[in-house]
Amino acid sequence: MTPNGAAIRAFREMRGMSLRRLAHRIGRDPGYLSHVERDLQGAGVETLKRIAGELDVPVNAITREKPSDQE
Helix, strand or coil, rough: CCCHHHHHHHHHHHCCCHHHHHEEEEEEEEHHHHHHHHCCCCCCCCHHHCCCCCCCCHHHEEEEEHHHCCC
16 A cells, blocks of 8 residues: 555544654654655555554555545
8 A cells, every 4th residue: 555645634633633743643754654645655555554543544544545435
């Protein structure tokens, strides 16, 4: 899965959550999460699941892949 950094940032900001707070809640460094949001670094499946869980969105809302039923 490829993270969609702009979507992650948009959902995070819509929820009024700082980058540092989200990074802390998913157990990652804020610098790492900043790179993910700016599409400078990828993220593993487990990290994307944690981000989605904290943002209360489905994983496919924060990735660039289409759901398998839309291929």
